[in-house]
Amino acid sequence: MTKTIQLSGVKKFYHVGEQDLAALDGINLEITKGEFSALMGPSGSGKSTLMNILGCLDRPTIGSYRLDGEEVANLSDDELAVTRNRKIGFVFQNFNLLSRISAAENVALPLVYAGIGKKEREERAMYFLEAVGLADRAQHQPNELSGGQRQRVAIARALVNNPHIIMADEPTGNLDTKSTHEIMAIFEKLHDEGRTIILVTHEPEIASCASRQLLVRDGKITRDEGKGVRMDVV
Amino acid sequence: MLFNESVQIALKALFSNKLRSILTMLGIIIGVGAVIAMVSVGMGVRQKVTNSIASLGSNMLIVMPGSANTGGVRSAAGSMVTLKYEDALAIKNKIKNIDYVSPTVSSSYQIVNGNQNWNSTVQGVTPEYMAIRSLKVSTGSFITQNDLTSRNRVAVIGTTVSSNLFGTENPVGQTIRVNSQPYKIIGVLESKGQSSVGQDQDDVVIIPLTTAQERMLGITYVKTINIQVSSQDKMDIVQEDVETLLRQRHHIINGKDDDFNVKNLTSLMQTMTETTTMLTLFLGSIAAISLIVGGIGIMNIMMVSVTERTREIGIRKALGATFKNIMMQFLIESVVIGVIGGLLGIVFGCSASLAIAQFGGFNTVITSAPILISFGFSVGIGLFFGIYPARKAALLDPIEALRYE
Numbered sequence: 001m002t003k004t005i006q007l008s009g010v011k012k013f014y015h016v017g018e019q020d021l022a023a024l025d026g027i028n029l030e031i032t033k034g035e036f037s038a039l040m041g042p043s044g045s046g047k048s049t050l051m052n053i054l055g056c057l058d059r060p061t062i063g064s065y066r067l068d069g070e071e072v073a074n075l076s077d078d079e080l081a082v083t084r085n086r087k088i089g090f091v092f093q094n095f096n097l098l099s100r101i102s103a104a105e106n107v108a109l110p111l112v113y114a115g116i117g118k119k120e121r122e123e124r125a126m127y128f129l130e131a132v133g134l135a136d137r138a139q140h141q142p143n144e145l146s147g148g149q150r151q152r153v154a155i156a157r158a159l160v161n162n163p164h165i166i167m168a169d170e171p172t173g174n175l176d177t178k179s180t181h182e183i184m185a186i187f188e189k190l191h192d193e194g195r196t197i198i199l200v201t202h203e204p205e206i207a208s209c210a211s212r213q214l215l216v217r218d219g220k221i222t223r224d225e226g227k228g229v230r231m232d233v234v
Numbered sequence: 235m236l237f238n239e240s241v242q243i244a245l246k247a248l249f250s251n252k253l254r255s256i257l258t259m260l261g262i263i264i265g266v267g268a269v270i271a272m273v274s275v276g277m278g279v280r281q282k283v284t285n286s287i288a289s290l291g292s293n294m295l296i297v298m299p300g301s302a303n304t305g306g307v308r309s310a311a312g313s314m315v316t317l318k319y320e321d322a323l324a325i326k327n328k329i330k331n332i333d334y335v336s337p338t339v340s341s342s343y344q345i346v347n348g349n350q351n352w353n354s355t356v357q358g359v360t361p362e363y364m365a366i367r368s369l370k371v372s373t374g375s376f377i378t379q380n381d382l383t384s385r386n387r388v389a390v391i392g393t394t395v396s397s398n399l400f401g402t403e404n405p406v407g408q409t410i411r412v413n414s415q416p417y418k419i420i421g422v423l424e425s426k427g428q429s430s431v432g433q434d435q436d437d438v439v440i441i442p443l444t445t446a447q448e449r450m451l452g453i454t455y456v457k458t459i460n461i462q463v464s465s466q467d468k469m470d471i472v473q474e475d476v477e478t479l480l481r482q483r484h485h486i487i488n489g490k491d492d493d494f495n496v497k498n499l500t501s502l503m504q505t506m507t508e509t510t511t512m513l514t515l516f517l518g519s520i521a522a523i524s525l526i527v528g529g530i531g532i533m534n535i536m537m538v539s540v541t542e543r544t545r546e547i548g549i550r551k552a553l554g555a556t557f558k559n560i561m562m563q564f565l566i567e568s569v570v571i572g573v574i575g576g577l578l579g580i581v582f583g584c585s586a587s588l589a590i591a592q593f594g595g596f597n598t599v600i601t602s603a604p605i606l607i608s609f610g611f612s613v614g615i616g617l618f619f620g621i622y623p624a625r626k627a628a629l630l631d632p633i634e635a636l637r638y639e
């Protein structure tokens with residue numbers, strides 16, 4: 001099976017005052033294409049730091065990260081930007097939508113940077129808004145939408161350039177139970193379509209939707225269950 | 235990313251904060267407007283000066299008597315009485331490349347017709363005066379060679395004199411009294427209107443030179459000799475020839491001061507053009523300082539805008555915006571401020587210039603050069619002062635930017 005993600009000996013240090021703080025302290029991790037992994041762990045354990053590195057928003061201080069076989073450390077900032085654009089779709093806890101533009105324009109944003117023409121952008125944005133059940137809200141601005149709706153817009157945006165990895169950092173952290181179920185249903189569907197999904201969460205119930213559960217503590221992975229097992233196989 | 239997209243993003247950002255955008259542009263608007271208005275004032279002065287020199291005719295040399303130098307005391311220029319009608323004739327006959335030579339005298343007199351009177355300038359001239367000053371006679375005729383040799387008491391009057399002394403009546407054939415002597419009017423000049431320095435060119439009485447010298451003023455000298463040279467490149471040669479000839483005729487030995495003075499109007503014109511161009515540039519560059527101040531205003535607002543939109547930049551970067559994409563977005567925004575500000579500034583500058591002409595009594599001339607240059611400058615300023623903030627935005631670390639509150 002193809003290894004989409006391979007981390008070995010990854011450490012990340014932050015300078016805090018006089019000392020170096022190890023947010024990640026030797027992470028070894030392989031994720032297979034199509035896997036649905038949940039990252040759990042207490043607050044401050046390094047989950048977001050790990051996600052940022054996996055999502056090519058940040059680089060490890062030491063260690064190797066290979067994405068689709070390519071060493072990320074060797075990529076320039078602009079090459080990282082292109083990688084994020086093509087291969088990775090992000091879903092954030094606080095949605096991170098641009099507030100001054102419509103839902104449809106938000107969804108189309110990655111396509112702007114992919115150099116795709118206006119007409120195709122609009123069509124694809126509508127297609128994915130429909131897929132998350134928000135076709136009728138396309139022209140609404142983010143502040144006219146509920147939290148659950150905003151997160152569905154953000155998911156449509158993460159999908160619009162057809163990346164094979166979806167990364168979600170506590171996507172349901174700001175949502176009520178009903179919205180949480182809707183969002184998780186979408187993630188399960190994406191998993192069924194064969195996408196690789198990495199999801200950070202606090203809640204065991206949500207983590208149980210994933211096929212693999214990883215526990216992070218003090219910058220290390222302390223437990224790894226369900227590796228390589230696809231949910232539909234179970 | 236396409237250029238169009240960047241422009242649209244920039245316009246959207248500017249429109250979403252209209253008041254701030256307009257205040258930012260104000261610096262550029264005032265700067266461009268000030269450059270255009272100030273340069274138009276300078277160009278107006280230049281036009282006025284050059285027109286007044288040009289109204290004396292092209293390729294002109296003017297000979298005037300020099301200042302007397304008796305006992306070490308210099309009296310005012312033109313006080314000498316050495317320049318003669320014969321000098322003018324000699325210049326005309328002996329020097330090549332001359333079209334016309336016109337000696338003149340002039341004095342102010344009260345002109346009387348019956349119970350009407352009017353103060354005007356009386357010019358004593360030769361027939362060539364008409365050609366050299368491009369005068370036209372609307373009714374009647376001009377002074378002739380015959381009038382000159384016979385010292386006839388005839389006069390050609392300007393329209394101002396005509397209307398003040400004769401109203402709507404045709405004055406040709408009538409008689410006026412100048413210095414208690416009767417002069418028969420043989421012609422009326424076509425109106426030339428005000429000169430560029432505001433002098434009424436129609437307020438004039440023209441009589442034969444010889445009549446003026448002998449019958450009116452009782453003098454033997456002339457006040458000026460106007461010489462029209464056939465072409466501009468001959469000006470210097472003719473000037474030298476005139477000087478040599480006059481020194482010879484006035485018996486001035488080498489080393490002594492001339493008792494006359496030859497002025498070259500073309501070089502005077504050049505000097506005046508240079509001076510007024512300097513003035514224009516000076517006014518323009520003072521105004522240009524406000525353009526630079528406007529540019530600093532753009533930079534200031536762009537810095538604020540980048541800080542305010544740190545999170546937006548983080549989101550765009552997370553979604554795949556490259557350094558160039560972000561750089562372009564902010565650079566285009568500041569260039570758009572320069573472009574719109576520049577366009578509004580052109581409108582403002584032209585209106586200001588027209589208002590100065592209308593209400594300030596200045597002569598203003600709007601030319602395309604300051605409009606194009608100051609517009610180009612304002613776009614350039616938008617670009618230049620946008621680079622630093624745009625670079626700052628483009629260099630932001632995506633994680634730090636996303637975390638920004």
Ligand SMILES: Nc1ncnc2c1ncn2[C@@H]1O[C@H](COP(=O)(O)OP(=O)(O)O)[C@@H](O)[C@H]1O
Nearest residue numbers: 014015016023042043044045046047048049050
């Ligand atoms: N930019 C930063 N500067 C300094 N310390 C940081 C920075 N980002 C994260 N950390 C620290 O790294 C550790 C891990 O943080 P994070 O990955 O956000 O944890 P989690 O997402 O699991 O709650 C924490 O102790 C946090 O304080």
Ligand SMILES: [Mg+2]
Nearest residue numbers: 047048049169
């Ligand atoms: Mg976190």
